[in-house]
Amino acid sequence: MSYQLPVISYQLPVTSYQLSVISYQLPVTSYQLPVTSYQLSVTSYQLSVTSYQI
Helix, strand or coil: CCCHHHHHHHHHHHHHHHHHHHHHHHHHHHHHHHHHHHHHHHHHHHHHHHHHHC
């Protein structure tokens, strides 16, 4: 048990670091999603315009 204590105390900040990284990535990902969908719609609009010109 005395061996497990330092391991647990080491894992705690690592886990809390990973959580903060995940919580940082979440808003970034949620921001990228509408941007990506906007780019897709712009691309599909350009394709339709191109096909209309042809």
